[in-house]
Amino acid sequence: MKIIAVSFLLMALTACGASTGQQSVSRGDASLSALYEREWEWRQKEFGKERDAEGNWVKTSGLPDVSDAAQQRRLAYWEGVLGELDEISIEDLSPEEAINAAVFRQIIETLANDARYKTYEAPLNSDSFFWSGLHPQNGGFEDAASYRRYLGRLRDLPRFFAQHMSNMRAGMARGYTVPAVSLRGRDQSIEAYLLPGSENPFWIPLDSFPPMMGGEQVARLQTEAREVIATQVVPAYTALLKFMREEYLPNARRTLAARDLPDGEAFYQSQIKGFTTLDLTAEEIHNKGLSEVARIRGEMELILAELEYDGDMAAFFHFLRTDPQFYAGTPDELMGVSAYVAKRMDGKLSEVLGFLPRRRFAINPVPPAIAPIYTGGRGGLNACLMNTYNLPARPLYTLPALTLHECAPGHALQAAISLEAPGEIPEFRAQNYFSGYGEGWGLYTEWLGGEIGIYRTPYERFGQLTYEMWRACRLVIDTGLHQYGWSREQAIAYLRDNAAMSDHEITTEIDRYISWPAQALAYKLGEMLIREKRARAEVVLGTDFDQRYFHDRILGLRSVPLSVLASELDAWIDAGGPNPYPDMN
Known part of the structure; x- marks a missing residue:
């Protein structure tokens, strides 16, 4: 039986008799863990890893075999793994192993689909290349x-x-x-x-x-x-x-559209599922995007009224893109604004999280070699990067939202919590990342900044809406390009007309969507799901709702498909919104 929503499993287990149920669950758990542990060991070796004396995975003295023969061999292996997974019944799994099974299935289905559609025949896009990232960006090795x-x-x-x-x-x-x-x-x-x-x-x-x-x-x-x-x-x-x-x-x-590729419509749908981890069609996503664009536009209009701006939205965008007050004069000025936002957020963390990690992060500039074609920023475990190349294209009014997303409580903090949060998860999950979950959280933290007072001016609040609009536009543009045959010029015009981003940022982003079908869809869909579940929690729990526990539940799961996140948050709400770590807070 294929893995279904975990909340249904919880009800099923409760209904089962304890005497026979536990024995059955143990057999299922053992079969599943043996399968994902075997596949994980095999996959690491396939991609050029080996265990060192301490048992940690390290890169070997060779690079992976990426030949067509190797890719097809891997596809055959993963198809066999999916066949074995199909033999494991949901009723035979404990709640935690049911989550593991859902995560494992999504990972293997995505890997198999990529091999099946031979995405390795185009191992690059406008943003990422197979020839980069093969050496450390800074520092050396341990021995x-x-x-x-x-x-x-x-x-x-x-x-x-x-x-x-x-x-x-x-x-x-x-x-x-x-x-x-x-x-x-x-x-x-x-x-x-x-x-x-x-x-x-x-x-x-x-x-x-x-x-x-x-x-x-x-x-x-x-x-x-x-x-x-x-x-x-x-x-x-x-x-x-x-x-x-x-x-x-x-x-x-x-041509631009994914649908123009061999077996293009099926390929694009596989990429939608792989990146969003949701069963949505391109048409459904396009319509969600149009609805979000209209909603956010209305909120932008309210800020123009607050500012008593004498002009329409296009004129206001031009003002934001050209007035020197909104741009840093030096790289250090931009980095300083980002660092100050991060420190202000430090003072708010205890309001939004119950569990706080020990690890800290740096804020570094994007390396010069890649800065001209890099995004405005990226975040990870040890550092978040801010792009100081072409300062007239890096508006300061969006920098607070970008810092929250990439640094804290976004990706850098999220990665630290993934390592340090209580509760063991299998190695294959600890090393995995789903865009819908991770980027959905990052975009949600931009909205959260408004709720906790990070944005100090109408312009910074408009910057947050600009970034939210940017991600909503992605739903329209990505599907427009790859399903409905939009031109590059049409996509650029749509983003320029709806988001107060610089022309450099706009063209960089559109080329990314053109070359990387469906990747950009995950952000907004993930954020929408989290905000939808938060709204439900606030209604159902009333004064018992505590956003710290809501956030702890999300981050404590680590990276999971959005379908799993939805069912787990519903289960948390239905249980009364409890503290996930009662012994620690």
């Missing part, structure tokens, strides 16, 4: 063995790139490529890797060594690294740049 494995991966780059290029040629032959218009200038990101020795980005970890490593050992590694960069890294990137400029970019498709 000599890690450096040795790193140099081994560098030696493997020519083979790794050759397999990717072979896959991309196969994609070109069947009409499956990234749209050419969304890749303009992206080949320039390869150029930095053509530099020699310490000028090459792969040298970054060779500038930093742990104290226990002696000078002679360091010197040997640096000498070896110079030779590997010269004989393996630079030639691999040189061949890649030639391929991109002479073969791929000239022959990439001129």
Whole structure:
């Protein structure tokens, strides 16, 4: 039986007799855990990982096999795993293992679908590339063995790139490529890797060594690294740049829609399910987006009235995009505004969360090599990044919302809680990320900032609405592009007319949607679900509603499909909105 909403499982277990039910649950739990643990070990090895002496997964001395044969072998394996999962009945699982099963199914179905539709034949988009992220952005490794494995991966780059290029040629032959218009200038990101020795980005970890490593050992590694960069890294990137400029970019498709790809409508639907973890059609999502755009537009109009602005919305957007008061004069000024927002949020955290993690995060600038094509910011476990490139395109009135989303209580804090929150979860879940859950939470925290007083001016509140409008527009634009055949110009115009973003941000975003079907849908759908459940909780629980416990329940689940999040929050509401960690708060 296929895994269904967990709340139904709870009712079923309550109705079962205790004497026979527990024995059945234990057998089901054992079968499921054996399956996902086996698949997880296999998957880690398939993607170039091995366990170190402490049992932690580390990168091996080689890069993954990305050949077509390897991809199809993985598809066959995952289809077999799904078959085994189908044999495990929901009634045989404990509540926690039912959540594990739902998470595991979504992960494996997404992996299998990507292999089935051969997404590996287009391993790049306007935002992310297979040739980037292969080295640390800063700092080195913990021991000599890690450096040795790193140099081994560098030696493997020519083979790794050759397999990717072979896959991309196969994609070109069947009409499956990234749209050419969304890749303009992206080949320039390869150029930095053509530099020699310490000028090459792969040298970054060779500038930093742990104290226990002696000078002679360091010197040997640096000498070896110079030779590997010269004989393996630079030639691999040189061949890649030639391929991109002479073969791929000239022959990439001129159409935009995912529906224009081989088996395009089914492919786009698979991407919708993979990124949103919801069973929604493109038409349903498009209509939700239109409704949200209209609602947010009404809230924007109220702020114009509050400001007594003498002009229409288009004129106000022009004012926001061009008036110097809304832009930083230096990178440090922008970083300082973001840091001050983060510190103000620190003073509010005890109002919105019961469980607070110990780990802290940094706020760093986006590295210069990628800043021109990077988004305004990103957040993660150790740091959130703010883009200081092209300051006239980085409005300060949206920076508070961006900081909440990327830093705290958004992604950086969310990642720390995922590590530190009470309650064990399987390793495969701890290392997984669903966009609908994670980005839905991030966007929800932007709205939450208004509820707790982070936004100090009408312009900052308008900035929050601008960011919410931006994500609502995504629902319309992504489906417009990939289902309804919108042009790039139509998509740009729609976003420009509805959100007070700079032209640089707008074009960067539209090219991202063009080249990465459905990815952008997850944010708003996740946020809408969380706000819907919060509204229900406030009505049902009344004065017993405590937002700290509501948020603890969301983050304590870690990353789950939105269908699971919905059923778990309903169960929490129906149970009276209890404190998930009564012994800690």
